[in-house]
Amino acid sequence: MTALLDVRDLRVTYGRRRGAFRAVDGVSLTVAPEETLGLVGESGSGKTTVARCVAGLIRPDGGGVHFDGQPLGPVGRRPAALQRAVQMVFQDPRSSLNPRMTVAAVIGEAWRTHPSAAPGGDRAEALHRLLADVGLDASTASRRAGDLSGGQCQRVSIARALAVSPRLLVCDEAVSALDVSVQAQILRLLDDLRRERKLALLFISHDLGVVHQIADRVAVMRRGEVVEEGPAGDVMSAPRHEYTRALLDAALDLDDGTPEQTGTTRDFPA
Ligand SMILES: Nc1ncnc2c1ncn2[C@@H]1O[C@H](COP(=O)(O)OP(=O)(O)OP(=O)(O)O)[C@@H](O)[C@H]1O
Numbered sequence: 001m002t003a004l005l006d007v008r009d010l011r012v013t014y015g016r017r018r019g020a021f022r023a024v025d026g027v028s029l030t031v032a033p034e035e036t037l038g039l040v041g042e043s044g045s046g047k048t049t050v051a052r053c054v055a056g057l058i059r060p061d062g063g064g065v066h067f068d069g070q071p072l073g074p075v076g077r078r079p080a081a082l083q084r085a086v087q088m089v090f091q092d093p094r095s096s097l098n099p100r101m102t103v104a105a106v107i108g109e110a111w112r113t114h115p116s117a118a119p120g121g122d123r124a125e126a127l128h129r130l131l132a133d134v135g136l137d138a139s140t141a142s143r144r145a146g147d148l149s150g151g152q153c154q155r156v157s158i159a160r161a162l163a164v165s166p167r168l169l170v171c172d173e174a175v176s177a178l179d180v181s182v183q184a185q186i187l188r189l190l191d192d193l194r195r196e197r198k199l200a201l202l203f204i205s206h207d208l209g210v211v212h213q214i215a216d217r218v219a220v221m222r223r224g225e226v227v228e229e230g231p232a233g234d235v236m237s238a239p240r241h242e243y244t245r246a247l248l249d250a251a252l253d254l255d256d257g258t259p260e261q262t263g264t265t266r267d268f269p270a
């Protein structure tokens with residue numbers, strides 16, 4: 001099947017000359033339509049940098065990103081249809097939503113930015129349907145983002161992304177700030193939405209245990225490179241790379257409640 005998202009030989013350097021740091025060093029990935037690719041790796045491995053290139057927020061200094069065969073340039077230069085097609089959900093829902101805005105205003109803004117996605121008929125009705133799709137009741141529409149729980153905020157962030165009918169959702173640590181039980185609910189919601197709306201997901205997390213719950217395929221990043229990639233079941237049950245095994249051990253230790261390992265601060269073997 002042809003890839004919906006095709007990241008090819010991506011290179012990103014932060015800083016210049018002596019201070020220059022190669023955060024992403026030749027990453028290639030694909031995401032097929034309606035597929036979830038999990039991108040996992042320890043803190044600083046370059047996952048968010050890949051996401052920012054896909055979102056068009058930074059320009060790579062090598063390689064590139066294509067969506068449905070079209071180059072994905074800086075977000076401001078993307079045709080409106082491509083801007084709509086690729087939407088982001090970030091880690092901290094409280095800082096990605098203006099706390100003073102009502103939920104209705106958040107969604108209204110998305111429709112104003114992309115008038116071609118705005119409902120033709122009754123907007124209140126469309127808003128309530130959208131909220132129902134992410135598991136929020138209609139009364140949430142008039143509440144301010146700052147008054148919602150973390151899980152509710154993340155549902156609003158997802159609704160804002162869905163409001164413009166994307167084809168790819170890039171979720172960067174989208175459940176990392178949530179309690180485990182809320183995490184599971186949001187993961188289930190994302191997976192249901194993917195199926196119902198025929199979305200593809202690029203799901204980024206430092207936690208292999210979380211990625212395993214949602215991904216069809218997994219790519220493992222370390223120090224700016226993809227060190228292993230394959231079907232989620234294979235990567236989890238028979239990891240080929242030592243680094244993947246270490247990530248897996250860290251995830252299992254967390255399940256056991258072993259306190260000293262957090263998955264992000266652990267020292268991985270060189
Ligand atoms: N704007 C920037 N300027 C300089 N260095 C940066 C910048 N953004 C990220 N980096 C560095 O690039 C590397 C990759 O960062 P990135 O945020 O992509 O990692 P990550 O895998 O998303 O980590 P985390 O799991 O902590 O979110 C890190 O070493 C980081 O310190």
Ligand SMILES: [Mg+2]
Nearest residue numbers: 047048049173
């Ligand atoms: Mg990150």
